[in-house]
Amino acid sequence: MTILMNDDALKCLGQRIITLRQRAGWSLSALAEKAGLAKSSLSRLEQGKGNPTLDTLWRLARQLEVPFSTLIASAQSTMTDDNISITLLDRHHGALPVDIYLMTLAPEAQRHATAHARGTRETLQIVAGSLQAGAEGGLVSLQAQQVHQFAADRPHAYLAGHQGATALVTIFYADEGPE
Known part of the structure; x- marks a missing residue:
């Protein structure tokens, strides 16, 4: 169950995750561990590749301590899973x-x-x-x-x-x- 996102939306999402992760002072490994994701999966998301599930995005928002919309608003306003x-x-x-x-x-x-x-x-x-x-x-x-x-x-x-x-x-x- 992955979200359908175009390349521009994925790149925007990846940049947003990087910005929020760095603001929190976490390494890629630290955020991946906290969110229960494989480091390689998070790396691909940050690179604007792959298609995350809604649950993956909710877990990232929770660990980054931001509302879900803060994570997705710059990427795409409609998510389909x-x-x-x-x-x-x-x-x-x-x-x-x-x-x-x-x-x-x-x-x-x-x-x-x-x-x-x-x-x-x-x-x-x-x-x-x-x-x-x-x-x-x-x-x-x-x-x-x-x-x-x-x-x-x-x-x-x-x-x-x-x-x-x-x-x-x-x-x-x-x-x-x-x-």
Whole structure:
């Protein structure tokens, strides 16, 4: 499950990762280890080669202690990973950052996400279709026009119904300071 990105977007993403890694004062090896990636995979990303998965990008953003949109905004605003498309609609990065995405899931699509930074919360507003979503072990069934908020600092999931789903996803990042 890799993200489809053109060459320019991959190069932009690679440069952004390098900038953020160097700002954190980490070597390539250190970031790869912290994010649970092979050093060669991270090196290829920094070179603007290869296509990362959404989970890889989320892990990098978490370890670099930046909102997901900070990592991808300069590269590409829409990311497609198999049967799921995520479009960055807006981002506010003041004292408490907020990202807003439009997420579209094909029928029966599933996304199991790793935990975000401590204190992160997500609010889903279902635009169309149906979706089960929330923290793993506590999924809530949602229909169009329903809203659900959950702690995203633990593993969570999105499971589309037989017609698929479209949802506005608002991610509220907590001000947790360095881990």
